[in-house]
Structure formats: structure tokens, C-alpha cells
Amino acid sequence: MDLFMTMCLLPVFYAFFCICRSVLQWRNQGCYMLAYECYKAPEDRKIDTDSSVRIILRNKNLGLEEYRFLFKTIVSSGLGEETYGPRTVIAGREDCSTLADAQLEMNEIIFDTLDKLFARTGVSPSEIDILVVNVSLFSPIPSLTSCIINRYKMREDIKVFNLSGMGCSASLVAVDLVQHLFKTYKESFAIVVSTESMGPHWYKGKEKSMLLSNCLFRAGGCSMLFTNNRALKHRAILSLKCLVRTHFGSSDEAYECCKQIEDERGFLGFRLTKSLTKAAAQAFTANLRMLVPKVLPVRELLRHFIVALQQAKADSLELDAVGSYLDFKAGVDHFCIHPGGRAVIDGVGKGLRLSEYDLEPARMALHRFGNTSAGGLWYVLGYMEAKKRLKKGDRILMISFGAGFKCNNCVWEVLRDLDGGNVWKDCIDSYPPKALVNPFVEKYSWINDEDLSFVRLELDI
Incomplete structure (x- = not known):
């Protein structure tokens, strides 16, 4: 009889053990965002209507047809007067951007957002267990993750991942990676840095399908801090x-x-x-x-x-x-x-x-x-x-x-x-604006005049 009871209870105990293990695993698989910091460039990096036109007209490979295409694209793009451009492009050096320029562009965005993130959360760089950086178009040696580790003197056992070529959706790829790593590394801190290298990759040709990126892409980025420590859930925002x-x-x-x-x-x-x-x-x-x-x-x-x-x-x-x-x-x-x-x-x-x-x-x-x-x-x-x-x-x-x-x-x-x-604190009261009409419409509508079809523009603005 005792043997029979034991055989009956074993499956019950095993089932109870599996349920407890599943619950404990579930409790340790949370992914909480503690904070995030977006990059806001200095005011001298803004690209308004006139500076945008100056940048376009510097490209001597363009003709009137390309100017008209860019005009229509910019007018309908949805971009306003206060976006930020890469330092090399603002300075007129898009034709001769160097490796040092690319590294400086990344350092400005990454270090600015990380400094603010550490200061805001009180978490020390030495406490970070996982570091993921995603920049699609720039992958130097040493890597950008190594650059961060060197700057903040992070621990030797930190787990680092440098993602490239993943495009605009890379940030959620990095978050997914962190979520999976949290299943293995308990009570950990993880940082994700998402940005893009724009300056060295400014297009200088005249192919319409490639000029689109110059009209839409701007300088920016974000650093985020995550944890799977349930004891810190009360500090998390998401x-x-x-x-x-x-x-x-x-x-x-x-x-x-x-x-x-x-x-x-x-x-x-x-x-x-x-x-x-x-x-x-x-x-x-x-x-x-x-x-x-x-x-x-x-x-x-x-x-x-x-x-x-x-x-x-x-x-x-x-x-x-x-x-x-x-x-x-x-x-x-x-x-x-x-x-x-x-x-x-x-x-x-x-x-x-x-x-x-x-x-x-x-x-x-x-x-x-x-x-x-x-x-x-x-x-x-x-x-x-x-x-x-x-x-x-x-x-x-x-x-x-x-x-x-x-x-x-x-x-x-x-x-x-x-x-x-x-990053919105200085301008949020003015949004949404009453109208999103781009100033290009008023200032440069003459470019669509059919009488100018035979003209090649050589303007200095």
C-alpha cells in the first residue's frame, strides 16, 4: 500500500516541482526599462530651409530635374525647420569626411546620452553587465562597444555586442537580444545604444532613389538602461x-x-x-x-x-x-x-x-x-x-x-x-504646430517653372 501511495504521489510532486521551476523562471525573465536619454545636438547644427538649400546646391552633379525632385521630396517629407545635421555636412565637408569625423560624430551622441543616463539613474558604469550598440553604417576597430568600455572603465567580464547593418529597426533587435540574455544572466543591468553614422555616408551623386536619404535622415540617437532585477521594478518606467x-x-x-x-x-x-x-x-x-x-x-x-x-x-x-x-x-x-x-x-x-x-x-x-x-x-x-x-x-x-x-x-x-x-522639454509647448507647411513651398516654388527647363542652376546662396 505504501509503495502504491508513493508511486501515486511521485507524479504529483514532480508536477509541483515543474510548476515551481516555471514560476521561478518566469519571475527572472522580466525586462524592465529604468530610463532612456535621447540626443539633442547643439543649436548650430540645425538644418532649416535656407541651410538645406545651401547643402543641396553644393552638389554640382545635380541638374534642374534633380533639384525639382528634391524640392518635391522636401516639401512632402514632413520634416520641419529644426532638425539636426551631421557636423561635417553643416561645415560643408561632406565630400571629404574622414574616419576621425565619423568617430567624433559617434562619440558626441553616445557619450552625451550615456553621461546623462548614468547621472539620472545613479547606476555606475561598473555595474553594467551587458552592453549592446547598434550603428548600421559605421563599424570601426576597436569597436564602438570597446570605445564605451574604455571611456567608462567598465568591468572585464561585461558581455558586449556590436550590431551593424540592421537599419532603422535595429533598436528593437538590440532590445530582443537583451531580453534573451536576461534569461541567462540574473539580476543584471543592460545598456542599449541606438544611433546612426550620417556624416560620412552623405550621398554626393544624383540618383533620385539615393538622394531620398539626404532629405529624410538626420543626426540623433538614444541610450537606454534595462534590468531584470524584480527588486528594482518600482524604479522602472516600462x-x-x-x-x-x-x-x-x-x-x-x-x-x-x-x-x-x-x-x-x-x-x-x-x-x-x-x-x-x-x-x-x-x-x-x-x-x-x-x-x-x-x-x-x-x-x-x-x-x-x-x-x-x-x-x-x-x-x-x-x-x-x-x-x-x-x-x-x-x-x-x-x-x-x-x-x-x-x-x-x-x-x-x-x-x-x-x-x-x-x-x-x-x-x-x-x-x-x-x-x-x-x-x-x-x-x-x-x-x-x-x-x-x-x-x-x-x-x-x-x-x-x-x-x-x-x-x-x-x-x-x-x-x-x-x-x-x-529631449522635448524646451519645445513641447509649441507642439503640435498649427500647420506643417514647409517653407520650401513659398521660398523656392519657382524651381517648378517649366520655362526654366533648359537652365542648369549655378547658384550661391
Whole structure:
């Protein structure tokens, strides 16, 4: 009888042991953001309408057709008068940028944000266990992670990762890496630095698909501090709930739509093709297939299922239809969209049926700071915080796209009411502006005059 009881109890004890182990593992797999700091360049680095025109006209490879293309692009870009450019471009040295220039550009952004991050949190550089840096276009030797370790004299056993070539979506790739590392390294601190090297990669040729990057990309970046120590949860501002990564690199069309290449004359630049919109839509749809069940409540999924069945023309539950019927606001309170350009923001807004209120943070981040590549998401988050939109318990959906082609999305939960001014504190009261009309429209509309078709511009402004 005792033997029989023992045999019966063994599975019960084993099941209890497995449950306890799972609970303990779950408790140690949290990923909490303690703070973040975005970079704001000095005032002498601003690119307004006139300085932008001066930069464009310095490129003697351009003709009237290219000037008209740039005019239309800048007018419709969504960028304002106060974005920041690389130091070499502002100084007129985009044709002769050096390795030292590239290193200085990175040092300014990285050290400025890290100094503020350490001062704000009280965490010492010697306490950092994991360091991840993502810069797509600049990978020096020693690496940027080594540069940081040398500057702050970090520990010898720190785990470091230097990510390159990941594009505008690299920041969430770095966060995903940290989340996975936290499963192995308990009660740890991790830092993620997301920025981009713009100065040495300013395009000097005349290919239209490569000139786009000069119109949209601007200087910026962000440093973030994370921990999986539950004892510090009360100090955290955000908790990562889920993160889904989708990669369409197997598609030749998607792979080629965002690519760094040399043009016919050997000028290095970043090519953006017309296939970009299609690739983004496909990657976003595939990502949502995995993300939706993790984000939306069961009642909304059931409601959508019933509505979809009632659609006379709906033959399946493809997510192209899901975007039309699912109410993402049933599981998400705020939408943090990568400010890659007006078309990107409009496309996501249309696909998810978002209001102008939902799109405002991304539009304003693009207007004030431009497309800062991987750092862009955090300027959008900063806008929400500065506007005091983020309340305890709110959920934030972050949406990012990057070369490859990939779409990386995640959901954060706000752990306490946030109202910091951060990088927006000096200008938040003036946002949103009454109008987003670009001054190019008034100052340089003459460039579209057909009577000038035979003219090649040689202007000094």
C-alpha cells in the first residue's frame, strides 16, 4: 500500500516541482526599462530651409530635374525647420569626411546620452553587465562597444555586442537580444545604444532613389538602461510584454528595396526603391499574424472572427482583412511608430485605422528631429511622455521597419505615470504646430517653372 501511495504521489510532486521551476523562471525573465536619454545636438547644427538649400546646391552633379525632385521630396517629407545635421555636412565637408569625423560624430551622441543616463539613474558604469550598440553604417576597430568600455572603465567580464547593418529597426533587435540574455544572466543591468553614422555616408551623386536619404535622415540617437532585477521594478518606467521579429530577406525584391550601394560614378549612398512600400506591407502583415494573439483580448479576436465570417467577400482570415476589422485599441493604448517618413506613418495609420491623435507623436518626432534611424522610436516615446499621455497600466505598441527587409514590433506596459520633459522639454509647448507647411513651398516654388527647363542652376546662396 505504501509503495502504491508513493508511486501515486511521485507524479504529483514532480508536477509541483515543474510548476515551481516555471514560476521561478518566469519571475527572472522580466525586462524592465529604468530610463532612456535621447540626443539633442547643439543649436548650430540645425538644418532649416535656407541651410538645406545651401547643402543641396553644393552638389554640382545635380541638374534642374534633380533639384525639382528634391524640392518635391522636401516639401512632402514632413520634416520641419529644426532638425539636426551631421557636423561635417553643416561645415560643408561632406565630400571629404574622414574616419576621425565619423568617430567624433559617434562619440558626441553616445557619450552625451550615456553621461546623462548614468547621472539620472545613479547606476555606475561598473555595474553594467551587458552592453549592446547598434550603428548600421559605421563599424570601426576597436569597436564602438570597446570605445564605451574604455571611456567608462567598465568591468572585464561585461558581455558586449556590436550590431551593424540592421537599419532603422535595429533598436528593437538590440532590445530582443537583451531580453534573451536576461534569461541567462540574473539580476543584471543592460545598456542599449541606438544611433546612426550620417556624416560620412552623405550621398554626393544624383540618383533620385539615393538622394531620398539626404532629405529624410538626420543626426540623433538614444541610450537606454534595462534590468531584470524584480527588486528594482518600482524604479522602472516600462515593462516589456512581448516582442516579435519578422525578416523577409529571403525575398529578392524585399532584400533590394533598402540597400547601401555605389552609383554609376562610384558615389556611395543608400538606395530606396519603389518596392519599399510593398515589402513593408508584407513584413508588417506577417508580423501582425504573430503579434495579434499576444496583444488583443479574446473578446476582440472573437468579435473579429464573427465579423469576418459575415463579410460577403471575405474568403479567408488573411491579415489584409484583419487590418480592416480588428480594433487594436482594444489591447493597445498608444502607438509608437518609427518616424521613417510621412508615407510610413500614413501607411501604418491607414492599415490599423488609427486617428490623428494616435499618429501625432510619430508625425511630431519626424517634424522636429527627422528620421534618426534606429533611435527614432525613442523620440516618439519621449513626445508621449512630455505630453503626459503615458499613465500607469497603459500599453504601448512600438512599430519599426528596417533594411533586410524586416519589421520588428513590441508591446510595453507603463509601470507608473510618466511626465518627464526629456529631449522635448524646451519645445513641447509649441507642439503640435498649427500647420506643417514647409517653407520650401513659398521660398523656392519657382524651381517648378517649366520655362526654366533648359537652365542648369549655378547658384550661391
